[in-house]
Amino acid sequence: MTAEFAADYGGPLDLVDYDQGWPAKFAYYRDELADALGPVALRIEHIGSTAVPGLAAKNVIDILVVVADEHDREGYRAAIESTGMALAHRDQAASWSFYRPAAPPRTRHVHVTSRGSSHERVQLLFVDFLRNHDLAADAYAQVKRRLAIRFADDRERYTRAKTEFIFDMLDRAEQWADQTGWTVEQR
Numbered sequence: 001m002t003a004e005f006a007a008d009y010g011g012p013l014d015l016v017d018y019d020q021g022w023p024a025k026f027a028y029y030r031d032e033l034a035d036a037l038g039p040v041a042l043r044i045e046h047i048g049s050t051a052v053p054g055l056a057a058k059n060v061i062d063i064l065v066v067v068a069d070e071h072d073r074e075g076y077r078a079a080i081e082s083t084g085m086a087l088a089h090r091d092q093a094a095s096w097s098f099y100r101p102a103a104p105p106r107t108r109h110v111h112v113t114s115r116g117s118s119h120e121r122v123q124l125l126f127v128d129f130l131r132n133h134d135l136a137a138d139a140y141a142q143v144k145r146r147l148a149i150r151f152a153d154d155r156e157r158y159t160r161a162k163t164e165f166i167f168d169m170l171d172r173a174e175q176w177a178d179q180t181g182w183t184v185e186q187r
Contacts, residue, residue, distance in 0.1 A: 013155050015148035016059050022050040026061050029083075029108050033065060036079040042066045042115050047123045049144070052130045056141045061108040064123050070095040070114040085110050094119055121184050122170065128187060129173035136169060 026046040033044055048062030049055045067076050071092065081087075086102035095117045099110040113119040130137045143165045151158035176182065 013148050013152055013158050014058060015056050015144060017056055018052075018054050019050075019059065022046075022057075022061060025107075026051070026063065029061055029063055032083050033063065033080070033110070036082050037065065037067075037076060038079075040067055040075050040079065042068060043120075045124060045127075047111065047127050048109075049140075051127045052137055054134075054141075055130065055137050056144055060106055063108060063110050064120065065110055065112045066115050066120055067112060068115055070097060070112055070117070073097070076112060080110055080112070116184075124184055124187060125173050125177055125182065126166070126170060128182065129169065129176055133172075133176070136172065140165065140169065 023046070030044045030046070034041055037044075043064070043066035045051075045064045045066075046061070047064045048060075049057030050059075050061050065076070065080070069075075077087065077097075080099055081102075084101055084103075085099035085108075087097060088100045089098040090096070095114040096119045097112040099112070100106055101108065111119070111123065113123075130140065143162060147158050147161045151161060
């Protein structure tokens with residue numbers, strides 16, 4: 001098993017309409033992380049559904065922190081934890097660590113990955129694709145709402161149930177990236 005320890009994804013699911021305040025919340029958390037991490041953070045980006053205007057989401061801000069080498073935890077872990085976050089999951093094979101608040105409420109998640117990793121690319125591409133394709137974002141919102149009703153008390157099953165749709169959207173996003181020349185570096 002490559003995961004350091006598994007996160008508890010259980011609990012009720014609360015999907016809400018897009019909140020115009022999410023970008024400001026992200027900016028606050030971004031600044032807090034930037035102050036704590038300094039130059040270790042090569043990039044701090046708003047990812048996930050709250051980063052897509054108009055998209056329904058859980059009221060949790062997802063943040064991507066890109067570092068030179070995610071495996072060098074000594075360079076960033078203490079700084080992230082100083083912002084009230086705790087390591088919830090680590091996947092060495094994917095060069096990805098996941099942090100969430102050490103104590104409720106769950107207001108944000110911090111994803112740490114290495115510069116140039118597939119995790120960095122997928123997270124940024126998916127958000128940019130949805131931001132540029134209203135029909136895809138609307139379809140995703142419909143899937144999320146349907147699944148939120150079906151799995152209202154089971155976050156893990158809700159997340160797993162979205163997977164096939166997300167993979168289909170990622171295939172379309174990769175085609176879009178090829179057509180437009182989208183790259184992580186040029187976004």
